[in-house]
Amino acid sequence: MAAPVLRGTTSAEPRVVRRDASTSDFDASKISVAMTKAFLAVEGDEASASSRIHPLVERLTAEVIGALTRFPTPSVHVEQIQDQVELVLMRGGHHKVARAYVLYREERAKLREEEPAPHVAVDTATWTRIETIVGEAVAGVEDVCAEPVLAEIRRTLYDGISTTELAQAQEMAARTLVEREPNYSTVAARLLLDRLRREALSFLHGAPSSLDQAAMCAEYPAYFRAYLRKAVDLGLADPELEWFDLDELTAAIRPERDLDFDFLGLQTLYDRYFLHSDGTRFELPQAFFMRVAMGLAIREADRVDRAIEFYELLSSFDFMASTPTLFNSGTTRAQLSSCFLTTVDDDLDSIFQAYRNNALLAKYSGGLGNDWTPVRGLGAHITGTNGTSQGVIPFLKIASDTAVAVNQGGKRKGAACAYLETWHIDVDEFLDLRKNTGDDRRRTHDMNTANWVPDEFLRRVEADGEWTLFSPDEVPDLHELYGVEFALRYRAYEAKADRGEIQVFRRVRAVELWRRMLTMLFETGHPWITFKDPCNLRSPQQHVGTVHSSNLCTEITLNTSPGPDGEVAVCNLGSVNLAAHVTPEGLDAEKLRRTVTTAVRMLDNVVDINFYTIPEARRSNLRHRPIGLGLMGFQDALFVQGIPVASEAAVGFADRSMEQLSFHAIAASSELARERGRYETFDGSLWSHGVLPIDSVRLLEAAREQDDLRVDRSSTLDWDGLRERVRTVGMRNSNVMAIAPTATISNICGVGQSIEPQFRNLFVKSNMSGDFTVVNPHLARALKQRGLWDEVMVADLKYFDGVLAEIDRIPADIKSLYATAFEIEPRWLVEAASRRQKWIDQAQSLNLYLAAPSGRKLDELYRLAWHAGLKTTYYLRTQSATHVEKSTLRGTDGKLRGVQAATPEPIQPPVPDTCRIDAPDCEACQ
Structure with missing residues (x-):
């Protein structure tokens, strides 16, 4: 058999790197001999007499060589060759032979370890x-x-x-x-x-x-x-x-x-x-945590005791502040806030001020959510020049380039998300912003986008009705309205359009626009689907303004207003490590209470300490004092308790754990109001009327008219007593809870991100720090207890992409408990999110996973999210976007090489059942 020509070589004789770093010629016969011995070891003399073994070994050897020819280097390590032999045997279904081969390799490795040590090149x-x-x-x-x-x-x-x-x-x-x-x-x-x-x-x-x-x-x-x-x-x-x-x-x-x-x-x-x-x-590390704690306690009267209290919480991983807080607390530029939300008005001064504000906010690690709905659409009249508008899209291109230019001091990429309401005349071009084809001047490859969807649109979709697109300069109050008021005013504008009183409008079939929105999720992952009415009807602050968008990661829902006297909403984030507050018997409610109480105090301190880069952000934050306490390690908490994520028990745990967190967070903010005073705009808020997040569900229910709102309303704690305390004592913070992605801080704590299901049980995580092998330690522990953790199991996990379903010797209960994100029905994620959402005054970054996406499945999933009362959704992730590369983790230079995100396939036209997206983790919020 001829030696393969490996990629990158000009020679027909590739070299094999031995374990002592010497090289030799490639000899394919050695592969055939090794495989033959492996078959003989398992099947005995009967196999040697069989005529089938020789052509079988020849075919398998050819497969190994074929795999080696795809290596990107002019030489291959002997371990890499043996890895490919392993994988070819497993792919061919020769599991017993593969196992024997793996055990033989392991024995040889142990013998080498016992050999006398070579000359050590150090003293x-x-x-x-x-x-x-x-x-x-x-x-x-x-x-x-x-x-x-x-x-x-x-x-x-x-x-x-x-x-x-x-x-x-x-x-x-x-x-x-x-x-x-x-x-x-x-x-x-x-x-x-x-x-x-x-x-x-x-x-x-x-x-x-x-x-x-x-x-x-x-x-x-x-x-x-x-x-x-x-x-x-x-x-x-x-x-x-x-x-x-x-x-x-x-x-x-x-x-x-x-x-x-x-x-x-x-x-x-x-x-x-x-x-x-x-x-x-x-x-x-401990100096780092103490520096952050001291920075957060710097204005406390008993600042040493508070710094120690904050340090204990951070260094134990019970709670972790957001990335901007960790970057900057205790420094000379203490910009500690995570998220900023802005509204861009319909004039050039406002638009270019928005670019400047974005740059200043992003410079110190802020994630941006921009509401662009007020900007008039394509074809709208411009009075000052007597011309017609080019619409909002060219301005979004500049915003995208600004985000790229300001990369937060090299610490991480700047990031922004543009929001547009579904009735905007430019919505079709907005949907195309992330496409890889078309006029690049009308594309924003580096900026996220999100649809801000009113309930009226979903009603038209379900009724298969018409939908009218307008330019906001002719229907300016739609931007400020929501719920029943929006629906009535929107219908009135449609009547005006019918009478010829509106110049720029277009009629479409609602369900066709909806399908196009979902199709773009297939193709590009954007725009995300977020829901305007739940965000506003359940907002405690609806008396002071409208929520016009969410933030970069879709968990913040705060009101904004444009102009030099307007408000840029700010949120200050941190997350409880839920895994640190559970035992196999369940939630440690008392420990959670202590953690949440201290965490709320830390986040409230951020408001006063913070270095504000623009006055609109300072004004807003000091008036309303919003914070966003979230959680991470939800999947780890389920593992500790032995609860599969796709189960009623997991949904129940999501409900009860969030109820505890909500109760103690609200109580802590109320206690801070007693100590420090209420926030400035408390009077007139839902809080001041004794309406807590669980109570605001009925406001959404009333506005949905005949639409089906499927939200569980059960509770277990003394909410009546808390309502009265909040109404009479007040709240220190206008908003208290939001579940952010925790993409980075969960890595610091060594737990799963946010409320995410386990993506894989063995994979490599890639971020700005490099590629890191991640093996689910809970699974490894469980397999050890059953005597199942060995080299063959590791090889099986690599071969099956960290998914357990196809590994026969793993028991069914372990497969169920450690099922990965694409193995579970996404309705479980929506149901758990719905149970959390009833307790949260803001929103949650909810990724949705579909193993085999289709137009029908997407339609059902996002309608379910709407009916379940969710405020927002985040990335859509599909099965083919990433997978585990089936090769070793050991390279010739010792670097971990094998299990990594594959190069995305070329994006195909958006055909139902075949499209997919590549959805990278977002680290902007945390």
Whole structure:
């Protein structure tokens, strides 16, 4: 059999990289011999006598070579060749043979580990330190040991290796073992911590430092003082922090919590959050959490005690503030808010002021939601020039480019979302903004878009009625109306159009526009579907204005108004780690109460501390003081309790856990009102009338007329007492709850994002910090308990994309509990979201998953979301958007290569049942 020509080579003789880094010629016969031996080991002499084994092995060998020819390098590692043999055997259904082959490889690997160590290219003292650090890294971690890490380090050493390279080699050695044992992620994190510790101490002391973790525990108080002094000197930290009682604060620091991270969490902090000077990090994890806590407590009367209280909450991962707060708290530019919502008025001054505001808000890590509905549509008359308008689309293109230009100091991409109401005459072009075809001057490839859909439109869809599109300059009050008032006024404008009193309008069949909206979700993932009337009818602040849009991630619903005297809505976010508040027996309600009470205080402090980049944001935030307390780790909390996400029990847990969070958050805000005073616009709000979020459901129900609103109204707590307390004492915050995506802060805490179902049980997560292997630790633990976790199981998980359904030896109860997002019916996600929504005064970032999307399924799903009383939805994700690449996680350079997001397929025309979207995680809110 001829040797394959691998991609990128010019030679017909590719090279094979051996384990000792030497190379040899590729020899296909070795693959055939290895496979033949594997079949003989399983099937015995009978197989050798059979004529079928020879053509079978020949065919399988050809498949292996075919896979190798697709490798992007001119050489292949011997381990990569063996990985392909494994996978070809499994694909062919030869599972027993594959298992034998895997076990043989494992035995050979153990023998190699027991061989005498090769020459170590470091001195004895250095190697002794490596052994000490690796020993510390594995201490107390289940199912790991130092020997395989040390063996992997030995194989990567070479003469002249630098200190930095040596540190990275240690981390990489542990990372290569993660697929075999997920707990090596903790080991890798601790080895990264050692590199960070040496980097920070050497920078502060001006000389190399080599303290291990045990010595660092005693050194932490002195380190913290030196760190804070340096941060102030460099202009990175607020000098006011040095006026805290540092003796009390340093005594409260818990150095051992530096060991609690997994690798993804610590690497994310290292790359993007820790203070640094010219790229040199000098902020250790507990110093980071204490700096954030001190910044949030800086205006407290008892600020040392409050800083310690806040530090405890953050460093324990019970609660995590949003990314802007973590970036900037305690610094000289304390822009701590997450989300900003604006309305753009119909004149050039307002439009170009909006661009400026977007740039200033994005500069310090704010996510943007822009309401563009007031801008007149294509063909509308312009009085000043006696011309006709080019519509809103060209202005959106500039807004998109602005978001790209301002990338938040290089920490993450700037991001914005444009909202347009469904009656706007430009809605058809708005739907096309994210297409890859057409006039690029009328496309916004880097900006999110969302439909702001009134109930009247959905009523027309369900009745198969007509829908009329208008230019907002001729129907200006539609923008401010909602519910019954909107429906009546909209119908009156239709009558005016029939009488010829409106110049720019167009009639369409409502259901055809609806289908086009859903088709664009198929093709591009945008615009998202969000619902105007529930956002307004259930808003506590409807007495002071209209909610014209949501934010970048669709969880914030605050009123906005344009102009220099208008308001840019601001929300200040943080999330409770729900997984830290459950046991196998259920929710720890008392711990949740304590966490929520402290978290609400922290978020309220943000309003007063915050550095506001534009006056409209300051005015709005100080008047209304909205905060957005959310949650993350919902799926982990289900795993701990043994509850499958696709079950009535999971829906019930979503209901009861959100009820507890809502009750304690409202109570905490009311208690702050007693201590600090009510927010300025409290009088006239729903709160002031004793109408809590659970009560506002009836307002939506009344406005829906005959439409079916399917919202469970059950409750378990003493809401009557809380209503009276809120009505008489007041609220400190106009809005209290919102569930954000937590795309980044959940990584820090080592739990699943927000309310998301488990995407895969084994995958690589890609973000600005790199690619990280993620193995579901709950699943690994469950399989270990059943004696099912081994090399073959890992290979099966890789082959089946981290999905358990096709792995025969996994019991049905484990398959049910660890079902992934595309295996469950999306109605379960909608039902759980509906149960949460009744308790929330804002909204939630709800992604929807469809394994085999079609026009009919999408129609049913989004109508269900509307009937279930949801305020917003977020990304639509479909099965073909990403998958696990079926190759090893171990590359020739030690880097994790195999399980990663595949390159999206070319987008096809939007045909039902075949279209799909590529929906990347959004990190703008958190």
